[in-house]
Amino acid sequence: MSMPAFLAPEAWLRADGGPRYLQLRRRLERAISEGLLEPEAPLPPERELAALTGLSRVTVRKAMRSMADDGLIVQRQGSGSFVAPRPRRVEQSLSRLTSFTEDMARRGLRTTSEWLERGRFLPAPQEVLALALGPNDMVARIARVRMAGGEPMAIERAALPLDVLPDPEAVQDSLYELLERHGKRPVRAIQKLAAINLGEEDAALLGVEPGAAGLSIERTSYLASGRPVEFTRSIYRGDKYDFVAELRFSEV
Incomplete structure (x- = not known):
């Protein structure tokens, strides 16, 4: 289908479809x-998109600015707007306990x-078993889609004891950065990995087709004292991640 036909408003613009720029x-x-x-x-110029x-053009400009803010397109002064380059596959080490924000920052990618x-x-x-909770304990739970360069990369669902994370709303970007400020960042973790095919809900969140390859990781993280302080279940896009583990020969 040609771009003009694809953008013909009768195919997608609805009175009850929300803000027009969205x-x-x-x-x-x-x-x-x-x-x-x-x-x-290159994307068509604003004037052409409006036509x-x-x-x-105000509505078109708002849509383009929104996409640029989320890294989906790149706007170049004097040249116009372009689809953002496709992110390279991320090579993720399994031997280091780091946050998603730290991993992406090292690659020069903005996270949201x-x-x-x-x-x-x-x-x-x-969660009770993983975090060694008592019968009356509650947990702080956070769940989010992690994005890099405006593209969904992973779904993270984490649970922590309330004395470790008393205010879940305080988590804005990096959970580990917040925990470090309060002296409660974990120093080691045990992870379990499994290859999966994404279900409809998770596939929709990650912007891929149902049944696409993914990687499920369950992680329990510990303080230096040995206390478990984080239980996280994450799902990663299989087309974006390569997980790497360093192995050393053990002499008998």
């Missing part, structure tokens, strides 16, 4: 995800989060 943004995102707009391809969609859940809850049985 509808245009979703349409452009779909063009990118379906390959109609390849990485680094193709029947929207005002889409919050799914944040609050205090009664613990699930698996």
Whole structure:
């Protein structure tokens, strides 16, 4: 399908579809995800987009600014707007306990989060066991989609004892950075990995097709004292991550 036909408003613009700039943004995102707009391809100028969609240039500009802020497109002064380059696969070490924010910062990628859940809850049985909780304890639970360069990379669901994280709303970006400021950053962890095929809900959150390859990681993290302070279940996109472990020969 050609770009003009794809952007014809009768195919996607709805009176009950929410703000018009968001509808245009979703349409452009779909063009990118379906390959109609390849990485680094130029987008039509604002004037042309307005003519193709029947929207005002103010609305078009707002949609483009929103996409640029989230790293989906790159705006170059005097040259126009371009689809952001496709991020390279991330090579993630399994021998270092680091945060998602730290990992992406080392690669020069800006991280953002889409919050799914944040609050205090009664613990699930698996959380009680992993965190060695008592019968009356509660947990701080946070769940979010982690993004790098505007693209969803992983889903993180973490539970911590309330005395370790009394205010889940205090987590803005890096959980480990917040814990470090309060002297409660874990120093070691045990992880379990499993290859999976993504279900519909997780696939939708990660922007891939249901059944796509993913990697599930369960991690229990500990303080130097040996106390468990974090139980995290994460799902990573299989097309974005390579996990690497260093092995050393043990002499008998």
